[in-house]
Amino acid sequence: MTLPLLLALAACDAEPPPELRVAGGDAAAGRVVVGERGCGACHVIPGVRGAVSWxxxxxxxxxxxxxxxxxxxxxxxxxxxxLLDPQAMSPGxxxxNLGLTEAEARDAAAFLFSIGAGRAERVPAGMPLAPGDGGPRPDPRIRPRDG
Ligand code: HEC
Known part of the structure; x- marks a missing residue:
């Protein structure tokens, strides 16, 4: 894949739908927070250098x-x-907990919701597929990156 195409794909990911916008969150600042707080030690995160851990x-x-x-x-x-307190939400x-401030958590969340936004199909938050939707589909929900 060429660099201009990669950049174009990255640009597509910029704007999440209204229900996924984080009040007061800044996605660009969040990308920096995610990079600096070492999230990539444990996660694959597109757009964050070195975030390649599984x-x-x-x-x-x-x-x-x-x-x-x-x-x-x-x-x-x-x-x-x-992001503020995973141990409180799901003990053990x-x-x-990574000690993020509220502002950092909002920025990081805004950045995470920019990943994959702008694609034609979305899975509504918390909504499983209807019976029968899980079988072969002409247009898979998760498309290959270069698809
Ligand atoms: C030491 C490893 C580690 C670090 C560092 C870490 N995480 Fe996680 N994270 C995990 C694990 C393990 C899970 C799965 C937790 C679960 O399902 O109970 C998780 C879950 C998540 C989830 C939910 C994923 C899902 O599929 O449901 C998000 C979002 C997330 N982390 C974001 C972050 C961000 C942002 C940072 C940096 C501020 C971060 N994590 C740092 C290990 C880590």
């Missing part, structure tokens, strides 16, 4: 994920709360 779940297509930590609807309020989870 210790935790990959955060690719984050704006299209229905659930957070397998327990909470993936929404701005739940994601900000998770392998994700440690």
């Amino acid at each position: 210790a935790g779940p990959p955060l690719e297509e984050w704006s299209r994920r229905g659930w957070l930590a397998g327990r909470f609807p993936n929404r701005p309020d739940t994601l900000v709360a998770w 989870t392998a994700m440690p």
Whole structure:
């Protein structure tokens, strides 16, 4: 894939739908927070240099994920709360508290919701597929990166 095409894809990911916008969150600042706080030690995160670890779940297509930590609807309020204190939300989870401030958590959440936004299809937060939707589909929900 050529560099201009990669840049164009990255630009597509900039604008999440209204229900995934984080009040007071700045996605560009959030990308810096995510890079500096070492999230990439455990996560694959598109757009963050060196974030290539599979210790935790990959955060690719984050704006299209229905659930957070397998327990909470993936929404701005739940994601900000998770980033502030994962141990309070899910005691004993392998994700440690990282000491983010409220502003940092909002910025990081805004950045995460920019990942995968702008794609034609979205999975509404917390909504499983209807019966029968899980079979062969002409247009898979998660498309290949260069598709
Ligand atoms: C020491 C490893 C580690 C670090 C560092 C870490 N995480 Fe996690 N993270 C995890 C693990 C493990 C999970 C899965 C937790 C669960 O499902 O209970 C997780 C879950 C998540 C989830 C939900 C993923 C999903 O698929 O539901 C998000 C979002 C997330 N982390 C973001 C971050 C961000 C942003 C940072 C940096 C501020 C960060 N994490 C730092 C290990 C880590």
